[in-house]
Each structure stands twice: as C-alpha cells, then as structure tokens.
Amino acid sequence: xxxxxxxxxxxxxxxxxxxxxxxxxxxxxxxxxxxxxxxxxxxxxxxxxxxxxxxxxxxxxxxxxxxxxxxxxxxxxxxxxxxxxxxxxxxxxxxxxxxxxxxxxxxxxxxxxxxxxxxxxxxxxxxxxxxxxxxxxxxxxxxxxxxxxxxxxxxxxxxxxxxxxxxxxxxxxxxxxxxxxxxxxxxxxxxxxxxxxxxxxxxxxxxxxxxxxxxxxxxxxxxxxxxxxxxxxxxxxxxxxxxxxxxxxxxxxxxxxxxxxxxxxxxxxxxxxxxxxxxxxxxxxxxxxxxxxxxxxxxxxxxxxxxxxxxxxxxxxxxxxxxxxxxxxxxxxxxxx
Amino acid sequence: xxxxxxxxxxxxxxxxxxxxxxxxxxxxxxxxxxxxxxxxxxxxxxxxxxxxxxxxxxxxxxxxxxxxxxxxxxxxxxxxxxxxxxxxxxxxxxxxxxxxxxxxxxxxxxxxxxxxxxxxxxxxxxxxxxxxxxxxxxxxxxxxxxxxxxxxxxxxxxxxxxxxxxxxxxxxxxxxxxxxxxxxxxxxxxxxxxxxxxxxxxxxxxxxxxxxxxxxxxxxxxxxxxxxxxxxxxxxxxxxxxxxxxxxxxxxxxxxxxxxxxxxxxxxxxxxxxxxxxxxxxxxxxxx
Numbered sequence: 001x002x003x004x005x006x007x008x009x010x011x012x013x014x015x016x017x018x019x020x021x022x023x024x025x026x027x028x029x030x031x032x033x034x035x036x037x038x039x040x041x042x043x044x045x046x047x048x049x050x051x052x053x054x055x056x057x058x059x060x061x062x063x064x065x066x067x068x069x070x071x072x073x074x075x076x077x078x079x080x081x082x083x084x085x086x087x088x089x090x091x092x093x094x095x096x097x098x099x100x101x102x103x104x105x106x107x108x109x110x111x112x113x114x115x116x117x118x119x120x121x122x123x124x125x126x127x128x129x130x131x132x133x134x135x136x137x138x139x140x141x142x143x144x145x146x147x148x149x150x151x152x153x154x155x156x157x158x159x160x161x162x163x164x165x166x167x168x169x170x171x172x173x174x175x176x177x178x179x180x181x182x183x184x185x186x187x188x189x190x191x192x193x194x195x196x197x198x199x200x201x202x203x204x205x206x207x208x209x210x211x212x213x214x215x216x217x218x219x220x221x222x223x224x225x226x227x228x229x230x231x232x233x234x235x236x237x238x239x240x241x242x243x244x245x246x247x248x249x250x251x252x253x254x255x256x257x258x259x260x261x262x263x264x265x266x267x268x269x270x271x272x273x274x275x276x277x278x279x280x281x282x283x284x285x286x287x288x289x290x291x292x293x294x295x296x297x298x299x300x301x302x303x304x305x306x307x308x309x310x311x312x313x314x315x316x317x318x319x320x321x322x323x324x325x326x327x328x329x330x331x332x333x334x335x336x337x
Numbered sequence: 338x339x340x341x342x343x344x345x346x347x348x349x350x351x352x353x354x355x356x357x358x359x360x361x362x363x364x365x366x367x368x369x370x371x372x373x374x375x376x377x378x379x380x381x382x383x384x385x386x387x388x389x390x391x392x393x394x395x396x397x398x399x400x401x402x403x404x405x406x407x408x409x410x411x412x413x414x415x416x417x418x419x420x421x422x423x424x425x426x427x428x429x430x431x432x433x434x435x436x437x438x439x440x441x442x443x444x445x446x447x448x449x450x451x452x453x454x455x456x457x458x459x460x461x462x463x464x465x466x467x468x469x470x471x472x473x474x475x476x477x478x479x480x481x482x483x484x485x486x487x488x489x490x491x492x493x494x495x496x497x498x499x500x501x502x503x504x505x506x507x508x509x510x511x512x513x514x515x516x517x518x519x520x521x522x523x524x525x526x527x528x529x530x531x532x533x534x535x536x537x538x539x540x541x542x543x544x545x546x547x548x549x550x551x552x553x554x555x556x557x558x559x560x561x562x563x564x565x566x567x568x569x570x571x572x573x574x575x576x577x578x579x580x581x582x583x584x585x586x587x588x589x590x591x592x593x594x595x596x597x598x599x600x601x602x603x604x605x606x607x608x609x610x611x612x613x614x615x616x617x618x619x620x621x622x623x624x625x
Contacts, residue, residue, distance in 0.1 A: 084425045131608045138368060138424040142558060143607045149555075150600030157593040263436075266429055300444045306437035313430050314419045 009335045016329045037328070041278065045188060049180040058176045062248055064288045065183030066092075066241040069190060070265035071272070071280030073234035076194050079275035080203060081230040082210030083133075087144030089261035090128070091238025092245065093151060094121035099243035100167045100252035110171050114243045121239030126232045133227045145262060152257035166253025170246060179248055186244075187281060190237050195277055197233070206230055264288070267309045273319025282321060340584055346473045348580025349480035350539055352573050354553055355560035356483060357531030359572040362561065363504045365521035367417055367427050369409075371435030372532055373554030378438055379405045379533035380545040402533045409529025410522045417525075418518060439550045472541050479538045483531065484573060500524055552596075559599045563606050578602075 019030050049061055070088040077083045099117035102108045108116075132143045154160075161167060173179045197203050205226055208216045213223050246252050264287065265280070272283025287305075294301040312319065326332075354376070361369045379401050386397035412434055420426035491497035502510035503520045511517055532553075540549075556579075564575025579602060583595050 078425065086428075132604075135607055138428060139562075139607050141425065141428060142562065143604055146555075146600045146603050150597060150604065153593075153597045153600065157591070157597060263432070267433075270429065297444075300440070302440040303437045303444060306433040306440070309433040310416060310430050310437070313426050313433075314416050317420070317426065 005337050006334045007337055008332045010326070010330045010332050012330050042188060045184050049177065049184070055176075058180060060289060060292055061180050062183055062244075064285050065180075065187050066245055067264055067268060067288055068187050068281040068284035069183075069237050069241040070261060071268040071284045072187070072190055072194065072277060073237040074265045075269045075274060075277055075280040076198075076237075077230060077234045078269070080198050080210065081206045081227060082213075083227065083231065084138075084141045085129075085144045085231070085234070086141050086262050086266065087125075087129070087147050088238060088265045089148035089257050089259065090125050090144065090151070091121065091235045092242035092261045093148050093257035094125050094235075095239030095242025096246040096252045096256040097161060097242075098124075098239075099246040100170055101161060103170045103246075104167045110173065110247045113171075114240065114247065117243035117246075118236055118240040121242060122232050122235040125235040125239065126228055129231055129235075130224075130228055133224050133231070148257040148262065149259075152254045155254060155257075161252075166251060166255075168251050170250040170252070172247055172250040183244060186240060191277060191281060194233075198277075202226075202229075264291075267305070269319075270309060270313050270317075271319060273321030273323070273325075276319070276321040276325065279319050279321030283319070286320075340581075340588055342469060344581040344584040346469075346476060346580075347584050348577040349477050350535075351556055351560050351580050352576035353476070353480045353483060353535035353538060354532070355557045355564075355572045355576055356487065356569070357528040357535065358557040359561045359564070359566070359569060360487070360500075360531065361524050361528035362566050363569065364500050364524035365413070365421070365503070366424075367413070367421065367521065367525070368424070368431065368566075369525065369528060370428055370432035370554060371412060371438065372528070372557050373550035373552070374435035374438035375405050375409060375529045376532040376536045376553045377442065377545060377547060377550040378408070379536040380540045381442055383537060384545065398537050401537070402530050405533040406526040406530040410526040413522050413525040418521075421521075435550070435554065439547050443547045472538075476538050479534070483534060487569065496520075496523060555596075555599060559603045562603050 015030060015033050018024065018026070019034050024030050024034055049058065052058070052061065070092070073091070074085060074088060077085045095117045098121050099110075099113040102113040102116060103110070128147060129144065132140055135143065173182070198206070205216065205221060209223055209226060216226075217223055242256060245256070265284070268283030268287050269280040270283070271287055272279030272281065274280075287308075290308075291301060291305055294304055297304070316323075358369060358372045361367060361372075382401040382404055383397050386392045386400055387394055392400070412431070416430060416434065417427060420430055489497075491501050499510070499515045499520050500523065502513070502515055503517055507517055560575040560579055561572055562575070563578055564571030564573070579599065582598050582602065586592075586594050586598050
C-alpha cells in the first residue's frame with residue numbers, strides 16, 4: 001500500500017482576507033481588488049453595444065439580455081431558495097402576452113404595458129405555482145416545465161389572442177439604442193438587487209429553507225409565504241423579459257411559451273456557474289452568440305449545444321464563474337497526502 | 338364500444354411507452370429524459386437496417402433493440418453515473434442527451450414522409466362491430482406480454498430480484514453485495530430496450546417523425562406521475578386512466594384538447610398527490 005496521492009491545497013490570498021473587513025479601504029490596492037471585477041462587469045456590459053454596432057449584433061445583445069434575466073431568475077430560485085423552476089417560458093409567455101394584449105386591445109404605450117405586464121404576469125405565475133410550492137425537487141421541476149406547454153396548447157385550442165398567428169403590429173421602442181440599454185440596465189439592476197437581497201435577513205431565511213426547511217418551519221416562519229415571495233421576485237424578472245421581448249419585435253406568439261426559454265437559461269447557468277448570480281449572466285452572454293454562430297449548421301446546432309451542456313454538467317459542474325472566483329481569491333499548490 | 342376498444346388500445350400504447358421509463362426511475366432514481374429519443378432512434382435504426390441494408394425484418398428489429406440497449410447502458414455508464422443523486426443535473430443531462438439524439442437524427446436527414454416501418458400482419462378484423470387492424474391487436478398482445486415478462490423477470494431471476502432489491506432499499510441491497518451501479522446500467526439498458534419494443538410495436542401505425550420523440554417523453558412522464566413515479570402497477574393503471582381520458586376527450590370535446598388533458602393530468606396529480614394515485618411510500622420525501 002505505497003501509493004502517493006496528491007491533492008490541491010487551496011489557501012485564501014491575503015488580500016482577500018484583508019478586504020473582507022474594514023481594511024478594505026486601507027489602500028488603493030485593496031479598493032482596486034474589490035472594485036475591479038465589479039467595474040469590469042458593469043463597464044463591459046455598458047460598452048458591448050458600442051463595440052458591436054451592427055444590426056445583427058444589436059438584436060443579439062437584446063436576446064442575450066433576456067436570457068441573462070431568465071438565467072438570473074433560475075439561479076436565484078435554484079441556489080438560494082432550493083426551487084428548481086424549469087418554467088422560464090411561463091414567465092416570458094405571461095409577461096409577453098399581457099403586454100401584447102394591453103397594447104393591441106387597449107392601445108396602451110410600452111411605458112405602461114411593461115410595468116403592468118411585469119407585475120401582473122408575476123402575480124399570475126406566482127398564483128399558478130403557489131399550489132405546487134410544497135412539492136419538492138424533480139416534481140416541482142416537472143410541473144413548472146409543463147405549465148407553459150399547457151398554456152400554449154390551451155391558447156391554441158381555444159383560438160385565443162390570435163391563436164397560432166399571435167398578435168402582430170404592436171408598438172416597438174423608438175430606436176435600437178433604447179432597446180439595448182433598457183435590457184442591459186435591467187440586467188445590472190436585477191443582478192445587484194438580488195445579490196443584496198441574498199445577503200439580507202430575507203435571503204438568510206431563503207437559504208435556510210433550502211438547507212433545512214423543517215428547521216425554518218420550526219422557527220415559526222411560513223415556508224410557503226417566503227417561497228411565494230421568492231417566486232414572485234424571480235417571476236418579476238422573467239416577466240419583464242417577456243414584456244420587453246413583445247415590444248422588441250412588436251409581436252407575440254405561441255413561441256413565447258416554447259421550450260427554448262425554459263432550457264437555454266439553465267444551460268447558461270450551468271455554463272456560468274450555479275450559485276454565483278454573475279455566472280448565469282456570463283453564461284448567457286457566451287451561449288447565445290455561440291448558438292447564433294452555429295446557426296449555419298442547422299439542426300446540428302442543437303446537438304453541439306446539448307453536448308456542451310452535458311459536458312459541463314457532467315465533467316465540470318462548478319461552471320466558469322466559480323472557477324474564476326477561485327483563481328482570483330485563492331492560490332493553489334499540490335501537496336502529498 | 339368504439340370508446341372501449343380504442344381506449345384499451347390507447348391505454349396499452351401508453352403502458353408500453355411508460356414501462357421502460359418507470360423501470361429506470363424505480364431502480365436507479367434516474368429520470369431518463371432521453372426516453373423519447375431512444376424510442377424514435379429504435380424506429381430509425383430498424384428502418385435503416387430494413388431498407389438500406391436489406392436485412393430480414395425480424396433480424397432488423399432484434400439488432401435495433403440490442404443497439405438501443407447498448408446506447409442506454411452507455412449513457413448511464415459514461416455520463417449519468419457522474420451526476421447520480423443530483424436530480425436537477427440528471428434531468429438536464431438526460432434531457433440534453435435526448436435532444437442531441439433527436440436533433441442529430443433530424444440533421445441526419447430523417448425527416449419527411451418516407452420513414453415507415455411495415456406492420457407485422459396486414460388486414461383487419463371486426464370485434465363487436467368495430468373494425469380493428471391486426472397491428473393494434475398485436476400491440477395489446479405485446480403490451481400484456483411485456484408486462485408479464487417484466488413481472489416474471491423481476492420475481493424469478495437473480496438479476497431481476499437484484500433490480501427490485503435496489504429499488505426498495507439501496508443501502509441494504511448494497512450490503513448484500515448487489516452492485517448499485519451495475520443494476521442501474523442493467524436497468525437503463527432494459528428500459529431503453531423497452532422503449533424500443535414500444536417503438537417497434539407502435540410506429541408501424543404511422544410514419545416515424547422526430548417530433549414523436551417529444552410527445553412520447555411527455556406521455557411517459559404523465560403516465561408515470563399519475564401512477565406514481567417508479568411504481569410498475571401504478572404505471573399500468575396510470576396508462577389506463579390517461580388512455581381512456583384521451584379517447585373520451587376526443588369523443589366528447591375536441592381532438593385539439595388531448596395534449597391539454599395530458600398536461601393537466603400531470604399538474605393536478607403533482608399538486609394533489611405527488612406520489613401518484615397508487616403510491617404513497619415516499620410521501621415524506623416529496624412534500625414539505
């Protein structure tokens with residue numbers, strides 16, 4: 001039995017430990033260490049539309065933003081509340097249809113339809129998901145995956161809202177720059193709001209529910225109420241994406257309830273790193289252009305896509321962002337055990 | 338009478354589709370979302386052997402089943418084994434594999450009307466005034482045979498007994514020297530082959546399309562959830578509930594509502610009784 005195993009030992013960098021406390025403001029170096037990643041992200045997102053000014057990329061950036069929002073909502077629910085919600089399409093579809101109906105039937109401008117659709121859609125999806133909240137794990141995942149599929153079939157069967165053709169000729173945004181900066185601002189706001197929320201008391205309760213719901217229940221807090229609030233927050237983010245999408249193209253249709261909106265955000269979170277909140281956004285900004293570039297390959301695109309997804313989830317489940325964070329905060333060396 | 342006969346046929350079709358899915362889930366707790374993909378894959382492999390290579394139909398079927406079983410085992414052995422015990426990763430990984438297979442087939446040019454595998458025996462008979470073709474009778478017979486085979490297999494063979502042991506209590510079974518991963522590989526191979534059997538029996542009724550794969554997956558999930566995930570008698574009962582519900586919908590409401598019935602059944606069952614109409618042993622794990 002003379003086998004020498006090696007493993008990696010990881011130690012926090014000194015500067016990481018220093019920046020956790022009041023010493024963070026002691027020198028410029030510490031401040032830079034803290035601010036650099038955040039500034040890179042914020043400025044990066046703000047600059048992207050300026051460096052990629054072609055029509056094709058502008059549309060793509062809007063789509064990336066929508067998927068980033070969905071991925072963010074998924075990650076928040078999955079990692080901080082322990083609800084695996086595969087129903088991104090439910091949020092997109094509800095938000096999109098409400099905005100579309102308000103605009104086409106009542107002639108409201110996007111300034112009104114988007115907030116109404118965001119809150120109304122979030123309320124409806126929370127009410128729809130409310131009875132399923134006590135159901136756990138894979139069961140909740142399946143229910144949330146089925147809801148959007150069912151709603152699209154119902155719309156088709158009843159011939160509501162333009163049925164399979166959808167509603168066309170809706171109001172759009174004044175110009176493409178407004179398009180891009182609305183969604184990018186929303187991504188940044190949601191990201192930092194969720195990060196803040198997760199470190200507040202509210203976020204602590206949510207994580208408690210994820211780790212041990214019986215204990216939270218025993219502390220006299222209603223799990224369902226907290227879960228419902230969390231779902232509402234996530235669906236606000238998702239429904240905004242839907243309402244925005246409607247006004248981006250001036251069109252709503254059954255494809256808003258399509259599987260794409262449920263699956264792609266998850267792929268993005270897996271790629272970017274589940275539980276980091278930033279990771280899913282990064283994942284969306286990598287995956288969506290990638291899938292557009294592969295579009296020339298036809299159906300093979302989805303094959304590649306799935307292989308990337310399987311590869312990451314099976315062989316590298318931590319995702320990109322966790323990897324980068326580790327490299328940034330810690331040094332590693334091999335030791336013999 | 339129409340409703341009774343076609344309801345039965347429809348129910349047996351569902352039972353055939355679902356039994357492989359429920360077998361895999363029951364034994365290894367892996368929800369095999371690639372089930373639908375394996376189902377149509379069998380159809381296409383059989384078609385290729387039959388028409389491109391010109392092999393005897395019976396032989397082509399057997400080869401197709403073996404290939405699909407090997408693919409199922411490989412999926413577990415090389416991919417799913419690494420994410421076992423993480424339900425979300427299992428779902429995403431297996432669904433992605435299924436999607437890759439289906440879209441790969443689409444890319445390979447398997448679209449259009451040309452892909453039809455022949456029925457076993459041509460012709461039809463009348464039962465109580467309702468014409469019914471032989472293929473549908475074969476489906477009923479095949480369904481009963483598969484259920485009977487599974488029952489015998491899991492009650493009287495060593496491998497089958499070990500599958501049941503793992504399904505009932507994994508830890509105790511492992512203490513008795515049963516290899517959990519090996520049984521899961523066997524379960525996946527068997528489950529995939531069962532998806533193949535269902536495909537061979539059912540596909541001759543229409544032509545093979547990639548989209549069928551998605552529907553088959555949804556049917557399999559619906560049936561298993563109604564009957565209770567991982568419970569075999571439950572799956573058969575669930576198939577009958579869903580089969581008749583669909584036929585009744587077509588007869589009394591309208592055909593476009595059939596899929597809505599399926600989704601509604603899934604959602605209602607999960608909300609009201611997540612362990613299914615006929616299962617209750619795992620209730621604590623599913624609900625808070």
